[in-house]
Amino acid sequence: FARSDQLRYTEEVSTQEREKELRAVYELAARFTRTDGDLETLLQETSEILRLAMKFPERSGVEIRTLRRRVTAGPEAMQDGAASLVLDECEVIRHYSDQQPLQIRVWYLGLASEGGDGGEDGGDYSIEEWEQRLVESCGSLLADVLQRREMDEILRETTKLLQTQAAELEGKNHALREVLSQIESEKKAVQERAVSYIETYVRPELEHLKMSDRLGTIDRQRIDAVIAGLDEVFSDDAAFVIELGRVLTCRELEVAQLIRRGLSSKEIAQQLNLSESTVDRHRNTIRKKLHLNHQGISLMSYLRSGDM
Missing domain, CATH: 3.30.450 (Beta-Lactamase)
Structure with missing residues (x-):
């Protein structure tokens, strides 16, 4: 027991x-x-x-x-x-x-x-x-x-650090946006002054010069080309023309600009005082430099598209 x-x-x-x-x-x-x-x-x-x-x-x-x-x-x-x-x-x-x-x-x-x-x-x-x-x-x-x-403490410290860096980055982005905004405002102001000057002084003088009896047809066509170029100075096409200038010679660029305006080889030859065969040779050279080897692509349409 x-x-x-x-x-x-x-x-x-x-x-x-x-x-x-x-x-x-x-x-x-x-x-x-x-x-x-x-x-x-x-x-x-x-x-x-x-x-x-x-x-x-x-x-x-x-x-x-x-x-x-x-x-x-x-x-x-x-x-x-x-x-x-x-x-x-x-x-x-x-x-x-x-x-x-x-x-x-x-x-x-x-x-x-x-x-x-x-x-x-x-x-x-x-x-x-x-x-x-x-x-x-x-x-x-x-x-x-x-x-x-x-691990929680590390996560908190990392989160705090990321928040600090994000705040600093946002501050820098804000400052950058302010700078870019200022640059854009100044750029716009310069463009407006330039356009105003062209419209007030340059274009009227060109129009007056074009009406002179001393000028022939080719001279008037050249003045029209200059006026057309002034219209494109601040357009999106300006960047395209600048890119063309880096690829083409001065004469080829001149021919390309006239092609963009819709002139035929004969009209271009008359305006530039060249033979049609020379203009056609420039056409072929321009096509090669712009890699337009396919016959189905119109050179004029490509130049007007403004896309290189």
Whole structure:
């Protein structure tokens, strides 16, 4: 009967210890899922939860260390100045974030006279297997939390840096837009002054010169070409004509401009005082330089399209 009672008592104690272990793990997991509080508070609360979960919390002490922090819970020495010693202890080391160490140390503190065989109250102050298992579980969970917190901190710092860079870039873009706007305004003002000058002084003089009795038909056609060119100075076609000038000779460019205006080879020959065969030779040269080897492509249409 006595043996049966002993077995029942042992099973009850084992069940109680298991329940205490699971309850502590649950409390730790619940605490670790919270994001409030700083790291110092987290470590302090963790050490207190772990201490209270031990079989003899009044005699247990807990120390948690990282590279930058150290927190403790429970007694580190007996009160009243009595001689004390560590009756038993366990230590767990985990790593997180590039092998940064996390150390958790748990101990039972007793009087020097108690040794390791139990105290005056009959307690066996040795760390049991379930307590060791609890400390190891706590170490693994806490290492994961520290890893996550460090990654969150890196993410916050990176986000802050990106926001700062984005603000600086936006400031530079704003300044650039202001500069471009100013350039565009000045460009527009220059164009307006140039157009005004041409319309006020240049065009009337050309029109008056064209009416002179001293000019022949070819001279008048040349004046018309100049007037047409003035009309294109600030048009989109101006850029196309400039590109043509980089590919063609002066005479070829002259012929190309007349072709754009719709003149035939005969009319061009008369205006430039050339033979038709010379004009046709210039036509062929222009086509080759512009890579218009296909006979189905009209040179005049291409030149009028303004697309090189």
